[in-house]
Amino acid sequence: MGKVLMKGNEAIGEAAIRAGCLNYFAYPITPQSEIAEYLSRRLPESGGVYLQGESEVAVSYMIFGAAGCGERVFTSSSSPGISLMSEGLSYIAGAELPCVFVNIMRGGPGLGGILPSQADYFQATKGGGHGDYHLMVLAPDSVQEAVDMVMESFRLAEKYRNPVMIIGDGLIGQMMEPVAFRDELKSEPLNKDVWASNGMSTRNSKTPNLVKSLFLSPEQLNAHNLKLKAKYEQMAREDLRFETYNMDADYKALIVSFGTMSRVCRTAIDDLKEEGIDVAMLRPQTVFPFPEKAIYDAALKKECKIVLSIEMNMGQMVEDVERSVKGQRPVEWYGKCGGEIPTPEEIQELVKSRL
Amino acid sequence: MGKVFKKPEALSDVHTHYCPGCTHGIIHRLIAEVIDELGIRENTVGVAPVGCAVLIYDYFTLDFQESAHGRAPAMATGIKRVRPDLMVFTYQGDGDMASIGISEIIHAANRGEKFTSIFVNNAVYGMTGGQMAPTTLPGQRTTTSPEGRNVDEVGMPIRMAELLSSLATPGYIARHSVTSPKYINRTKKAIKKAFQYQMENRCFSLIEVISTCPTNWGMTPVEALKWAEDEMLQFYQLGEYKTPE
Amino acid sequence: MQQEVMFAGFGGQGILSAGKILAQTAMNEGLEVAWVPSYGPEMRGGTAYCTVVISDRAIGSPIIKNPLHLVAMNRPSLEKFAPDVKKNGIILVNSSLVAIGSGRDDVDEVRISATDIARDIGDARVANIVALAALVGRSRIVGTEDLINTVKAEFARKEKYIPLNLAAVDAGFAAAS
Known part of the structure; x- marks a missing residue:
């Protein structure tokens, strides 16, 4: 396919669809609302799910629920909205669910401004929410790379059963550049029958699956965190870029x-x-x-x-x-x-x- | 003579962690019986709250997802939107739904999300040790309202069934109780109706269940049942508040 | 070689779309492009500007402090951005709305009554296309035929606007020569 001239935000939305992600929940915020606007038109015509949630807090749990069913899902927001989603991100990372969050960063703290910024580096790489968890975080420098990373992020999220965040700044979202889309995502086996809570009949199983982040026994919680840590170390070995x-x-x-x-x-x-x-x-x-x-x-x-x-x-x-x-x-x-x-x-x- | 009383298939064969006299067990059983009767166990995903019922998934033999405090309706929305063929329910207490999660439940109800919420109202925070809830009655003593709920400072209790039934979007909203066998039967019928509406893809439904907490109320189980009937049912009137017809 | 064009004016003057048509044309010619808008809380009536960067190799910084050319569709734009234009660049002024000059003697200042010309063609809203065509005619930053093809493609879904916009392109070329 040839190149098309596209705004970063719209290209991000299109890339998700090309990656086979037909589920998107979001709440509008500048400078990335064009992602929602684009998908509110494109997803219904592609047979997908588009829903504007009542808040970023709620959206992060809509993502949780959809990812907990083993369905490919993503959302996008900008800095203050990501702060609100950070609670959900901690739960999602704890429950080991694959999904993608796009942060088109603006200046902070507080309302800050709406112009391009990279001030959410700490938030993205060091936590944001509570507990010992990490997102895998990708940082594109062009609209083309944003598109490539969106597609790749679903593969990575599924490989590690971990949320992946793409941090672009307002310029990446607002700028138009020529982009080429790959046809489809080469994904890895999700093995969702083992973990997804999507109704036993879906997977012909007699055993319930439980998606959770609560481990009341200290031994279990420690073991859980060691498992997460091993995943983060594997990311560094295999997917550092x-x-x-x-x-x-x-x-x-x-x-x-x-x-x-x-x-x-x-x-x-x-x-x-x-x-x-x-x-x-x-x-x-x-x-x-x-x-x-x-x-x-x-x-x-x-x-x-x-x-x-x-x-x-x-x-x-x-x-x-x-x-x-x-x-x-x-x-x-x-x-x-x-x-x-x-x-x-x-x-x-x-x-x-x-x- | 054969068994006349047996455990529903949807319930696990384990002891619960609930206190003596707690009514969560009754409500769990009613849900399990309805799920058995409708034959939907293998097609159902429950959403667990934060509160006393956080471990609800240990007591059911079906899929669950565990939510954060108050966010169960948003999580149920995510599940139901991407898998409309599944039966989805949330099970939430009064702090979870009426306080921290009030935005999520109002918007889910207002969107007409096709899932079922079971709202257990016992007028107190249970798991954290008896603090004041948004549904604590005027004058009711709790560990954070030691002189009794002062409505001049913290307002009147929130009546969730009335609040949600004021939305223009069609839904099925009812309040029942598990304080006597008569009421328990009515509660079960309402829960069944709610799940049936979901099976028909009709509407959002919420069943508020007036419940007890002997431990945090500082009463015996029998005293607690009496207090719930004498005091709570005065403020929280039972009945169907809204039907989709 | 890299060239940059800044388009500036009131919101609603078609500033962003003029820039987009130029970027699309350059892309069709096989060049690297970036279209960078100003974005802010104002949706209508405020100032709007965008920069189009055109290069024969990968574009580094898309943030341009000193563009090669400027298209100033109103007075505040000219006052604000004229000092930033590179030496020997073009400053194209919409003289219908701007009475003053750029005050620069080291640039090629071209004065076109874009709004009046557009009104004469039939619709003042195509002043942006008149100005864009004038800039292209003067600078040859992209081919004139390529610009015409982009305009046709841009309005392919609103066919009835094609003749008006093509007339605006012709008028812009004529005004610049």
Whole structure:
């Protein structure tokens, strides 16, 4: 299929349908309401389920119920809405249900603003809700990658029986770029007969299935958490993703950046190269699991004097970058929030001032 | 002589964790009998609440999903929307439904979601140890209303059956009680009717069941039944509040 | 090579759709494109602008501080964005609504009475297409035939608007030459 020019939000909705996800529950919030608008038209004509819930809280449990039946389901929201869904995310992660959450991030805290932001990095990668759980978190840098990641996210959610979150910023949602859609998702066996609570007759079983997150015995709860932990470790071994830029050069500085911000950095790196300054970039495509070892190795390259974590927030991923570099190189954060996106010129100035 | 009394197939053969004199067991049994009689056990998914009945899934021989506090109607919505062929019910207490989950139940009822909610109202938080509920009666003492519910400060109790029956969307809403054999029979009939409406894909249904909590009321089981009839039934009138006809 | 065009004006002037038609045309020509809108709480009557980035290789930053060209459909847009335009770029001014000039002598300032021209054709709402065609005619940022084809395809589902919009394209080309 050829390319079409599409707004990120609408392309995300279409990608879910192409991935065979015909169930969507959501509550409107800027800057991602076009996903709901698009699917309110597309899902009914595709024989799917579209429902506008009464709140993000309720939506997160509609997702739980549908995923608990073993049906493919997703939702989308933006930062304040994801806060409200975080309770449900904790329960969903605890009950080990596969489903996909898209966060088209805007600035915070509180109502914050509606312009692009990456200020939900902590929320997405470190929890958000209560308890020891992790989402698998993917961070696209273009509309095309958002589409590819939406499709891939269902496979990953089902592989790990774990919720997957895609964090794009408002720009990824609002921007139009050419996209090509893959025809269908290559998914892995879901084995839902073993766990889905979807009526015994559905699976010709005489034994009830129970979907739950409650383990009152400390031994059982500890064992449950160890099982979850093993899954997160498996994600790091098998599904860690990142991209490098100008890594073959004898770079003086290493930039770590994701999403829209990394595109700005790419332009800055091109411009610096013309001036004879080599800078490399490592762009995490999965921010959980995080490419710790790759960053460590890249930072330790002989000529590399400094590692810069450049983010559209007040310094969140930088903590993971520091953790990765293990004190072997200085690590600094640079960024802005509120909707202003640092320009390539700013990044160039920053790099020059540090070399 | 053959057995005249036996356990419904939909109930597990285990002892429950409920306190002596608690009426959850009766309500569980009524639901199980209805499920048996309608032959829907293998096609049913229950949604468990947070509260005393959180472990309800241990007592039934059918599929369950365990909700967060108050969110059972949203979860039931998710199940029923993606699997309209399943029979779905929520089982919720007064704190779960009338306090933290009041938004979820109102909107599910208003959308006319085709599932059944069993609402157990015993005017007190049970599992957390007897705190004030949104359905605690005026003047009723609880561990968080030691001088009795002061309606000037916390308002009057919420009558869920009346509240939900005020919605314009068709539904089946009734309030019954399990405080006497006569009332128990009526409760069972209402539960059966609710499930039948669901089987016919007719409407949302809610059966509020006036229930007791001897432990947290500080009464014997017999005293509790009397108190429920004397006090609760004055404020919570029994009957059918709304039918889809 | 990368070129950027900023379209700016009142909400309701068809700013976003003019940008989209340009982006679609460039994409059809096999170029990389990004269409970046302003988005805000105002739905109607507020300021609206979008930037279209066109490049022969993958686009890095889609956030453009200094566009190569500007299409200013109203006065506040011209005042706000004229200083940002790159040297030797085009500033296309809708002179029907904007009496002042850009004040720049290092750019190609083109004044087109887009709203009046559109009204003469039959509908003031196609002023955006007149301005877009004028920009394309002047800059050749995309091929003129390709633009015509995009306009036809864009209105394929509302066929009765095709003649009006094609007339707007022709008038825009003529005004720019």
